[in-house]
Amino acid sequence: MAHECKVETALDILVGKWKPVILFHIFQKETLRFGELHRLVPDITKKMLTTQLRELEYHDIINRKVYAQVPPKVEYSITEYGKSLTPLLESMHQWGVSHIEHLDEIYGEDQMENNK
């Protein structure tokens, strides 16, 4: 167990139906309340939003700050450590963009519905 492939370690943290979008918004806004996030990603249910956030929090990617007040207020933000993901996410995004172009070359630009 010296230095095998740890790609999965990174994947574990990024994978989740909504994590990329969530991270996208939190990275962009620096800090967001639960409800704000929910409005930015309307299709997600509160349950999923909660669990995905908790997982990211568990991995120390985002902070969860609870204000002791009524009504409740909870703010999510990127941790310092979480920022170390920036170059990786950027790389993945870039590769994704070029991959879409590659698909054009292969299958032609006709059937672009594939990229929902």
Added chain:
Amino acid sequence: MAHECKVETALDILVGKWKPVILFHIFQKETLRFGELHRLVPDITKKMLTTQLRELEYHDIINRKVYAQVPPKVEYSITEYGKSLTPLLESMHQWGVSHIEHLDEIYGEDQMENNK
């Protein structure tokens, strides 16, 4: 629809319970037969190995070369295009490695069973 987040595009291709390991081996060996791969990843079933390989093939990451002979012989290899994944996989691996170290700092090195 100019240039939203395409992180998911990359994830779609890399995600799969066995894809990272499979890619790891194919990248390393350049070309592998079905049975060889299976021996390198013993826990996977033939069914899963087949489907994961087909998905990678569909995305033009690997080649599938069938030799018309008996008994059958099929070789898998990285496509030229697939090689464009190298830096990304390397980045993910690196981040994964450092993340494991980060976990040590946070939770201590005691409960390392978490990294199965």
Added chain:
DNA sequence: CTGGATCCACTTTGATACTG
């Protein structure tokens, strides 16, 4: 407002046996 708790549908993976 920010969740937690349940229940259910759908998807993914696995076990096993069979085939050209």
Added chain:
DNA sequence: CAGTATCAAAGTGGATCCAG
């Protein structure tokens, strides 16, 4: 050798309702 086919098990996400 390199798969397919079939069925069962497990995992995941969604709908809905409840709560501090």
